[in-house]
Amino acid sequence: MLGVGGIVAAILAVLLIGLLLAQTEDEFTWGAYGQQIASGLSQGAIFASLALALVLIYRATDILNFAQGEMATFTTYIAWSLMNHMPYWPAFALTLGIAFVFGAAVERTIIRPVEHRPEIVVVIVTIGLLIALNGLTGWLWGAEVKPFDSPFSLRAIDIGGVTVTVQDIGVFCVCLVTVALLWAFFRFTTLGLTMRAVANSQDASRLLGVRVGWMLALGWGLAAVLGAVAGMMAAPTLFLDPNLMLVVLIYSFAAAVLGGIDSPLGAVVGGLLLGVIINLLGTYVDFIGGELRLPSALAVLLIVLLIRPQGLFGHRVVRRV
Amino acid sequence: MPLLELKDVRARYGPIRALHGVSLTVDKGEVVALLGANGAGKTTTLRSVSSMTRTSGDILFDNRKIARRSPEFVARLGIAHVPEGRGLFPELTVWENLRMGARGKLGWEDAERVVAYFPWIERRRDQQAATLSGGEQQMLALGRALVSRPRLLMLDEPSLGLAPTVVAELFAIVRRLNEDEGLTVLVVEQNATIALEVAARAYVLEVGKVAVEGTSDELRRHEGVRKSYLGY
Amino acid sequence: MSRHGWTAAKVLGVAAFAVFVALLPRIFDARLGPESAEFRTGQFTLVAIWFAALLGLNILTGYSGQISLGHGAFVGLGAYVAAILSLGRPGLELYMLDPPSWLPIGDGMRPVFTIPLAALVTGLIGLLFGFPALRLGGVSLALATLAVAVSFPIIMKRFETVTGGGGGINLNLPETPFGWDISTRHWLYYEAWVTAGVLLLIGWLLTRGRVGRAWRALRDGEVAAISSGVNPALYKTLAFGVSSAFAGAAGALLAIEVAYVNPDTFPVSLSILLLASAVIGGLGSLVGALFGALLYVFLPIYSEKPPIFSFDFADQAPSVVFGVVLIVIMVLLPGGIAGLVKRLSALVRGGWAARRTSQPGA
Secondary structure, rough: OHHHHHHHHHHHHHHHHHHHHHHHHHOOOOOHHHHHHHHHHHHHHHHHHHHHHHHHHHOOOOOOOHHHHHHHHHHHHHHHHOOOOOOOHEEEEEEEHHHHHHHHEEOOOOOHHHHHOOHHHHHHHHHHHHHHHHHHHHHHHOOEEEOOOOOOOEEEEEEEOOEEEEEHHHHHHHHHHHHHHHHHHHHHHHHHHHHHHHHHHHHHHHHHOOOOOHHHHHHHHHHHHHHHHHHHHHHHHEEEOOHHHHHHHHHHHHHHHHHHOOOOOHHHHHHHHHHHHHHHHHHHOOOOOOHHHHHHHHHHHHHHHHHOOOOOOOOOOOOOO | OOOOOEEEEEEOOOOOOEEEEEEEEEEOOOOEEEEEEOOOHHHHHHHHHOOOOOOEEEEEHHHOOOOOHHHHHHHHEEEEOOOOOHHHHHHOOHHHHHHHHOOOOOHHHHHHHHHOOOOOOHOOOOOOOOHHHHHHHHHHHHHHHHHHOEEEEEEEOOOEEEEEEEEHHHHHHHHHHHHHHEEEEEEEOOOHHHHHOOEEEEEEEEEEEEEEEEEEEHHHHHHHHHHHHOOO | HHHHHHHHHHHHHHHHHHHHHHHHHHHHHHHHHHHOOOHHHHHHHHHHHHHHHHHHHHHHHHHHOOOOOHHHHHHHHHHHHHHHHHHHHHHHHOOOOOOOOOOOOOOOOOOOHHHHHHHHHHHHHHHHHHHHHHHHHHHHHHHHHHHHHHHHHHHHHHHHHHHHHHHEOOOOOOOOOHHHEEEEEEOOOOOOOHHHHHHHHHHHHHOOHHHHHHHHHHHOHHHHHHHOOHHHHHHHHHHHHHHHHHHHHHHHHHHHHHEEEHHOOOOOOHHHHHHHHHHHHHOOOOOHHHHHHHHHOOOOOOOOOOOOOOHHHHHHHHHHHHHHHHHHHHOOOHHHHHHHHHHHHHHHHHHHHHHHOOOOOO
């Protein structure tokens, strides 16, 4: 099946690239290489979460939510405030609940009036939301950078010669567990089935008596939860400031487009892949170094949009003719 | 008292007027056909009942006003509408489509009933709906509509794009549903011949208004109808 | 009023506005203290600059229907081109910059001449960008232009030998050319407004004629436009070229005005806010660009670098207002302020006509 083949191909690619680098780079060690891949996967898991949020909303409503990152930042700040009063994991859980309600509320109040308007109108509304949320975050909490706790220590573990931090493993696991839970929800529950149906065809769903509006709100709520997870996992490393998720959003866009804007699997694969690619490029290609990582991701975005707009796994193209 | 009643219903798509005052009734336990050429307003009439189009005028279901309520509300009252193009969920499986007929919660009895009418559904339950043939899609759509135990079944051009044998099979099932279970049916058809065989009464729409109405026998003898829609 | 009467009124209005603009600095000088007058004149110089930029964006997004989240990058490009050209190689060397020899940088020139040159260069690059943009549409294009906007400051920082990296480039202080007897402040003001006026004229001519009709046709329905014989590649690319040229001119003016270019002056938030200003001002209307520029300058979020994503605490609340207004406008008043004005004037016109027809013998 595609999955097994893909994993085999990925492992082969990793080995091949490693061999190539071993020849061309002076200070190449397999240990360092493995480390870069591990941290790339960890970063990529964060991209995957936010990318999945984007794809979720796109599949359900044909809208690309430019404000997804800011929504995530906002909820991460809420988590920060909560964590001043309660331990980490309860605050984490409570934040997810708040994020869910927040996302659903945004859909019902702001998006609903413009759902059926032309694309440009909806894009601008989400941009307006982006601007407003960014300002609101700075206004309520101030713009100074704040430290954000991580539930995982920075202790390094040695796995077969590769040094990985507990943090990296933890972030990876949390993100992927969230994604897996969501997958199970869609696959095995009635509500999940209904949401998949709505994503397939809103009109057909209406004729069957499905309350489409509430399903869409549910979708936005779940997407907001994904965003909150991504934010809380990214904040310890990237530090908490109002622009926290803006950069992550850009990477996630690139990941979502790479994977296929209407493919949830694509979002996850795209995110992980992009995380690893960017990390490797940044480490081993001098021209790119630390500074041109973001433009590299954007180059990937542009290339995919121009050459294969449906991405790796997608069917629909990010464009309405 | 009729189960469904339309009183002077007008509808438009933006600036284009599609219905200019349609009035019709469907009694409980009847099969009524809505005939007419392309663009006459047949589909728009069904969409008006389902509230998928903006209308003015009254639409009464079991003496309840349903015009301008939400489509979800109308569907939940027990009106099952199988639209043109069948309205299936292409990426979902056969069985998932069926489940959606009951909004996800499919009871055993209802499932068995549908499988009794369409045995092949059980065998192909995990097949993606988009890969079914036209006839199979139509039957799945019909089955899905039945699952919700509707009080009124509305079919929009069920024969479209299907081979005559399949069409005959389909309408035979509609007749069985009506005679054995007393299901009320409103069927829109361009194929007037087969529609009039199954329906007791019919309306002919032209340019958004009811041009002719009567029992099937009356319509079969009506000269205008014969010439324009029955071909003899 | 007859149609001719109305057009005459419009021309009169534009003329009156031009006179008002010309006299404004003198009004400030007369009414305010010298420092305040300088400040206000400076603010209205900025209005002219952003008016020019928004004219370009309006043409691209409002008339030809192509969403651009990267307009700020083109403004920045124009600014850098103007800075580099005005200093010339000798000037750049003073700042220890060493651009590659194949770049056609002269020996420095009067800043005023850099304006058309910056517009030309930026316009050409915009044209080049227009080609791949053809393959994208709608949201894809928004994403791609966002990519450009985010990359711009990073790339400017990276190629230090040309751009001065993070430190930027200081231009020579502006001076009145040709020995005219006019203060520098006033000179800059008029330079900006004349440029904006020229661009407005060009924009008006383009949107009035066949080009404008082609753009609007493409915006409202590409398939229909193509079947009416409109060549989408030609007009879409043209729109990109024109709008970037306008942005380049605005950027040059900005560089001259502020006498300093720096990558952080052109972050992604600039592009986002430009689009927001264009929308609120009114897309698809040249006057809307003016409203947008006024909004952008006077909503008190403007500090030295563009607002939002800035670290100045006091700036944040107005961002919220900006965002909320944008959403509200989109929901209730998609035509923006210009659209509102149009509707009101149509009401007035209608009332006028009604009154005329109700008069006996009319």
